[in-house]
Amino acid sequence: MILTELLRKQIKIKLQMDNPWWETGKIFEDFSNMTRRLYFNVFYPLVTDLSIRRTIILMGPRRVGKSVMLYHTIEQLIKDGVKPQNIIYASIDTPLYSGIALEDLFSLALESIGDSYNGENYYVFFDEIQYLKNWEQHLKSLTDTYRNCRFVASGSAAAALKKKSDESGAGRFTDFMLPPLTFAEFINLKGHQSMLNSQTINWQGVETQISNVEDLEAFNQLFLEYINYGGYPEVAFSKTIQANPGQFIRHDIIDKVLLRDLPSLYGIQDVQELNTLFTVIAYRSGEEFSYENLSKESGVKKDTIKKYIEYLEAAFLIRVVHKVNENAKRFQRTTSFKIYLTNPSLRCALFQPLQSNDLEMGNMVETTIFAQWIQRPSRQVYYANWKLGRNNNGEVDLVGINIATQKPQWAVEIKWTDRFYERPEELESLKTFMTNNHLDMALVTSKTKSGAKSFTTGNLLFVPSSLYAYEVGRNTFEQRKTDFGMW
Numbered sequence: 001m002i003l004t005e006l007l008r009k010q011i012k013i014k015l016q017m018d019n020p021w022w023e024t025g026k027i028f029e030d031f032s033n034m035t036r037r038l039y040f041n042v043f044y045p046l047v048t049d050l051s052i053r054r055t056i057i058l059m060g061p062r063r064v065g066k067s068v069m070l071y072h073t074i075e076q077l078i079k080d081g082v083k084p085q086n087i088i089y090a091s092i093d094t095p096l097y098s099g100i101a102l103e104d105l106f107s108l109a110l111e112s113i114g115d116s117y118n119g120e121n122y123y124v125f126f127d128e129i130q131y132l133k134n135w136e137q138h139l140k141s142l143t144d145t146y147r148n149c150r151f152v153a154s155g156s157a158a159a160a161l162k163k164k165s166d167e168s169g170a171g172r173f174t175d176f177m178l179p180p181l182t183f184a185e186f187i188n189l190k191g192h193q194s195m196l197n198s199q200t201i202n203w204q205g206v207e208t209q210i211s212n213v214e215d216l217e218a219f220n221q222l223f224l225e226y227i228n229y230g231g232y233p234e235v236a237f238s239k240t241i242q243a244n245p246g247q248f249i250r251h252d253i254i255d256k257v258l259l260r261d262l263p264s265l266y267g268i269q270d271v272q273e274l275n276t277l278f279t280v281i282a283y284r285s286g287e288e289f290s291y292e293n294l295s296k297e298s299g300v301k302k303d304t305i306k307k308y309i310e311y312l313e314a315a316f317l318i319r320v321v322h323k324v325n326e327n328a329k330r331f332q333r334t335t336s337f338k339i340y341l342t343n344p345s346l347r348c349a350l351f352q353p354l355q356s357n358d359l360e361m362g363n364m365v366e367t368t369i370f371a372q373w374i375q376r377p378s379r380q381v382y383y384a385n386w387k388l389g390r391n392n393n394g395e396v397d398l399v400g401i402n403i404a405t406q407k408p409q410w411a412v413e414i415k416w417t418d419r420f421y422e423r424p425e426e427l428e429s430l431k432t433f434m435t436n437n438h439l440d441m442a443l444v445t446s447k448t449k450s451g452a453k454s455f456t457t458g459n460l461l462f463v464p465s466s467l468y469a470y471e472v473g474r475n476t477f478e479q480r481k482t483d484f485g486m487w
Contacts, residue, residue, distance in 0.1 A: 003104060007096075011105070012112040014096055021074065021084040022113055031071040035189045037233075038477045040072055043176055047073055047152055048080075050121065052174075055143045057129075058154040060178035061316050061342070062253045063232045066154040067091075069178065070125050073152070077123055085113045086122050092135075093128040102126060102138040103145075122149045129153040136173075143172045156261075179316065179375050180231035180343035182473030183368070183466070187222065189233060195219060196470070201452075201461070210487070211471050216448055216464060220356070223466035227361075227368055228353040231343030249349030254278070257315050266311055273300045277308050281318055281339050282347050286363035286370070288323075288385065290336040309339070316342050319374045326386040326394060326436050328401065328408040338383055340370045365416040365465050366397060369445070372472040373398070384411075384433055394429035400486060408433075410486035411442045414465065421449035421462050431457050443468070443486050 003011075021027055046056055058066050074087050088109040090097065097105065106124060110116055124142075129135045135153070142151055187193060199212040213219045229235045229242050232249065241248045258275050268274055277298045281289070291302040300308070312318045321338045324330050341347060344367050348354070354361055373381050380403055384396040398412035413420075413430050420427055427444065434442055440458035445465040453460045463471075471487050 011096060011108050015109050015112050019089055025084050027071050027075045031068055034068055036072050037065055038185050039178055040069060044073055044076060054172055054174045055139050055151040057173050057175045062156040064178050064180055065233045066178055067127050070127055070154055089125045091127040093131045102142055119148055124149055124151050126153045128155055130155040140172055182372050183226050183469045184473035186226045186230040211467055220466050224356055227344045227364055228348045229345050231345040245349045262311050262315060274308055282341055282350050285341040285347060286366040288336050288338050322382055323385045324382050326432055328437050340367045343371050344368045362416050366414045369414055369469050372469050375476050394432055396430055396433045408437045412486050413444045415445055416447055416465055418446050418449045420444055421446050424453050424455055424460055
């Protein structure tokens with residue numbers, strides 16, 4: 001694009017408006033007042049470690065707070081002594097920037113603050129990068145040319161960003177996925193941390209600290225609120241959006257991915273097929289599927305379903321979890337698997353909010369707990385399923401496999417009822433799995449009950465599902481491994 005003198009002037013005025021810290025030393029007040037996501041503590045060190053000359057690609061689903069995290073990063077850089085004029089922000093979805101090369105934007109920003117590049121360290125943030133065609137080539141060139149600058153780009157089309165980053169950014173880009181809120185983040189953002197305290201439990205002679213709460217009924221209400229509305233910061237705080245989640249979440253998050261992002265990236269012709277398949281999966285999140293039954297229910301061919309599932313995973317809308325048998329051995333041929341929404345509030349947007357006693361709560365509590373686990377890509381988690389008899393299957397909801405030994409380290413049975421605290425002997429599948437794999441302990445979640453119980457094959461620790469979800473999410477950020485491993 002030819003940069004006329006008038007266009008250059010207009011762009012520089014817009015850049016000055018979008019970078020108020022050049023004059024004031026402060027970011028916009030509304031962003032400054034927002035609580036930082038816990039992921040900020042993981043993201044910020046990546047941005048500031050200039051010993052590694054790479055561009056950071058902040059990607060994630062729509063509406064998870066990527067732009068806000070960029071502003072919080074800018075705020076912290078200023079607090080840490082970076083000269084405000086050495087921090088540049090541009091949102092590429094601005095119509096004025098359409099078709100403008102990133103290097104031209106960088107140069108115009110320098111002109112706006114009266115500088116020319118002289119080898120100084122600049123922090124340059126390009127928001128909504130997917131709106132620039134061939135953005136990866138632009139960033140690659142900038143990374144190679146301006147060796148003392150840190151470039152950070154963000155975008156909402158997670159699948160497209162990941163694909164192009166992998167293809168063109170090898171050795172130059174570092175990807176950072178910002179997922180929906182964990183339950184621990186939800187509690188933190190809503191300011192309810194004071195509800196929680198810690199308790200010491202003795203498990204097989206080892207004292208371990210885990211979270212506890214005095215008012216479990218109130219905490220379970222927050223857990224239900226998280227299941228229905230808690231995946232996205234804006235939804236979590238807006239009663240207006242919560243009154244009509246379908247309008248916001250479905251339109252801004254689901255439809256834009258299914259009807260625009262994925263079709264443009266993968267050349268999908270029949271978007272209605274993709275939408276139908278996702279709706280089936282969302283309604284039955286946490287259930288076991290096969291390509292055959294998905295094909296029958298959705299009317300989509302099996303080979304097409306395989307591709308669509310890959311696309312939906314790449315877009316971070318779903319996660320496929322594979323199974324092991326009663327001896328924790330993986331199946332050579334995958335015929336069935338479980339699919340979970342990456343955040344339970346996606347279901348609420350498509351259908352309706354759930355109540356605590358609804359039949360669907362069992363699967364959604366399971367979905368919610370898996371949503372905490374799948375934010376740890378280094379952990380191999382599975383479910384166990386095997387034939388118990390002609391018409392019955394044995395199943396354990398969550399199994400952790402040791403990467404080195406490929407043997408099970410722990411097992412968790414997820415329940416939204418207190419029934420099994422009173423009658424643990426009914427957990428026949430868990431007993432079989434523990435016996436076969438020489439596990440002398442396992443964890444069972446409940447609705448309200450907690451405590452240790454003796455079991456035929458060892459011991460069971462009962463923990464309310466809300467507290468377990470909180471603890472798994474909290475440990476995601478603390479990178480802390482407890483002696484249980486299942487946290």
